[in-house]
Amino acid sequence: MVYQLLFSPTGGTRAVADALATGQVIDLTDCDADFSAVQLTAEDVAVIAVPSYGGRVPEIAAQRLTRVQGGSARAVLVCVYGNRAYEDTLVELADLAAATGFRVVAAVAALAEHSIARMYAADRPDEADKAVLGTLWEKIRAKLDAGDDTVPALPGQRPYKPRGTRTMVPRTSKRCVACGRCTLGCPVGAIDPRDPLRTDPTRCIGCMRCVQICPVGARQPDPDALAALVQHLEPLCADRKENELFL
Incomplete structure (x- = not known):
């Protein structure tokens, strides 16, 4: 069975995950859920999808994911970002998944509209993205069907970059x-x-x-803080970045 373990506050990460493979949703944004009751098995496949917050896995998503019992299920990691960079998100997510009992077999870095500065990666994933993500899933599915459990090499550094200390409070x-x-x-x-x-x-x-x-x-968002963020991101988000697959 395919499960989607999703942290998608504004829907972009969910849209990317759905373009890859639909499944039973475990909503990591649900602050009332008992994630320790989630138990997968070795026959299951988990699509674990999170947005990149400053190049890291969102801290609350990491905390909730560690309560899930992976049960040796094979995991496809998905990192979603708003056209700046995802830095250490995938390696951190891989470490979290492995510590929780998942077997990481593939990973995807994908684009979705920036959750704050929405002019960056606007309307993504678009139809072109969805077509690409469907093709990526075909390659992932072939690896799963072949029983190939090799762990992909992922970009990123350990130790991870420090978390940001400022939050834009609406x-x-x-x-x-x-x-x-x-x-x-x-x-x-x-x-x-x-x-x-x-x-x-x-x-x-x-x-x-x-x-x-x-x-x-x-x-x-605070208009002055938003304007400063937009100006900061402008040179970093000028080019259209594309979805990546790691097998």
């Missing part, structure tokens, strides 16, 4: 209607359910899910 405007969608959807429970105008900056990971799902556009 602001809430007076347009907020207190519908509660952001409080229910926040992967880390950072938004006060009694007062959605309040976000705990020590818990927020800047994933932008609240921005994505707000029905009235009341939550947005």
